[in-house]
Amino acid sequence: MMTDYWTGKDEKVRRFGTARIVEHFIHIVTFGTLVATGLSQRFFSLDISQWLIMKMGGIDNIRLIHRCAGVIFVITTATHIAVAVFGVLFRRWHPSMAITRNDFTDAIHNIRYYVGLENAPAACDRYTYKQKFEYWGILTGGLLMIWSGLILWFPTFMVRFLPGGFIPLAKTLHSNEAMVIVLIIAVWHIYNSIFSPEVFPLDTSIFTGYISKERMEHEHPVEMRRRKAGSIGDNPEEIRQSTGRAESEEIASR
């Protein structure tokens, strides 16, 4: 099935709109910058950290870059949340990222499948429970990072509203939550989108916006069935043409 996908014989369907593709690119850059400049501060005694700090012109520069990337991260995260909330409330988008009961049953089903107690993997909707776990992990973690990061950036200002103990709390949260996010991305995200045998060498859907029907049927059968039936009234063709619309994938999933 992989071969079919790569030779392009198979028909592809639109999965992500341009806005999501651009957003993902911005996240790669800002997240990469935040991790590089942040970890080199957390593990300041390592040679590689010191090498990077010196290359970037010193610790003050590293902190400046980290804060600039942080500001971009705040903006993209705020925009993302605003768009999603707006879409769900006023455009009647299907909240496809919302965690449902099915996600828990799917997870249990899949574990049973892995150990041989089920014959087929769980049939997932637009986002699998793995993707939702990652999304919510990063989103809540990101909010925690923003909150604690701002406290650390402006301690003398923040301490006017918060008890003093919140500064050491913010410090420990910021560095520990960073580790959680880095682990989720480095282990879970990189595995699922690069090293997983199903997508190796790279899941290109977030870069091209398209996914093969073969993979759709395998990974998102519920969504695929819905699309085939057109039960919600969304024509995949329409989605394909509406690449300029940021919310296309939200529409597609309704």
Place this chain on the structure above:
Amino acid sequence: MKGSKSIACAVLLICFWGVLAIDLSDAREVVLSDEARTCLGCHAKPGTIKKFQNDESVAAYVDPEKFRISVHGFLTCSNCHIGFSADSHPDRRFRSKKQYQIQTSRECRHCHTMEQLRTKPVHAGLFRREEEGKSAVCTECHSAHAVMPVAGGRIFSNEAQYCMSCHGFSISMAFRSGEQQSVTIDKLELQNSVHARLSCSDCHYGFSSDEHPRRDFRTKREYSLASSESCRRCHFDKYTKTLESVHYTVLSRGNQKAPVCTDCHGAHSVARGSKERSITTQRCQGCHPEVYEIYAKSVHGKALFDEHNQDVPVCIDCHKAHNILYPNTLDYREKIPALCSGCHANKTVMGKYGLSTDVVKTYLTDFHGVTLGLYKKQREAMDKPARPIAVCTDCHGTHNITSTRGTDANLLKANLVKRCQQCHKDAPTNFPDTWLSHYEPSMKSAPLAYLANLVYKIFIPVLLIGLFLQILLHIWRYAVDR
């Protein structure tokens, strides 16, 4: 001995021939004159004394052998003791021993003219004193009957003994400015010094039993500065260190008040520096009294002076002894945590006082310490100037470090916030609450941070194991399915 060798005018009239029991055949071939033999008939008896009007006395005893081998052995008694002879022994009265000595010194000048005496620089100071009305006594240095030429001091068993034959007495040297400097050496002090086994000329090079070069200095200070140069001949390592010091910089700019070796170590009394630590601080006090006063009131100073505590730092522990650097530089600032950790990271020392050794570690791993460490590296690697960052002394003070024990917490906080505000200008009064006081977060000191840390300590490994298990199961199933 030398003092007793001075001979007074004879008090006895009767002299006998042939009493002399000295074998004259060996040593110098000088034969004592008949007159001398007559005089020695009495004066060779130990115990003969001359009394003065103020009840002082002097031995009138003459050691015949010492006299015979002296440079004056060829003379006869009346050559010096004018008016005395084998037949005549006038009764002369003197108010004091001193007056008598001055009188006898005049007799020397009959033969040893002023012109001849002036050729020896060592006499120059004496003549200056004479001009001021203070008489010089020849016999104080040269002895009376055992008189030896200074150049041929073969009777001295070592150099020090030779030099002390003059410098053991109260003599001084004068400078062009009119200042006087005592060049009297306290023999006991010299023997107790670490240099007890050195010879005088080891330091006073150019001087010997043959040479006493004339030294001509404008001021007493210039003489001290020049004298301290001799130290480097042995202590070259220390000398090179001093070249880096702020004192040398000040000196080379022409400020002669800058201390040199002898100002701290003393000259002839030079002692080992490590013996009593409070003494070293007192050396510094000489020029830095205001700092000393502040230090003496600090937790370190009080322990040193009140309890004779030898663990506390004294001036030279932080500032170094020889390569004393100018302290208001970034370079010096960056060394401060290392200076403090010399003691405060030492478990054995801190254990005695119940102090935590975590202070240094917590500083170095916290924001300020990390930044400091990186600034230091930055300045080494790319010579990039960095801002000053808080080090130990910015919060604790430098010379005025006080203990926080038993201090009211609110007062402590009020004092601390002032320190914070030096850098964090807009810090509110509760800002010190953000500080963990060098403690690792604990349930008691910082429950929020402690609990958050604990949660992550459990959560991160669980997450990691969970994710890897998922991945492994996934791969395994995939492999089985194929």
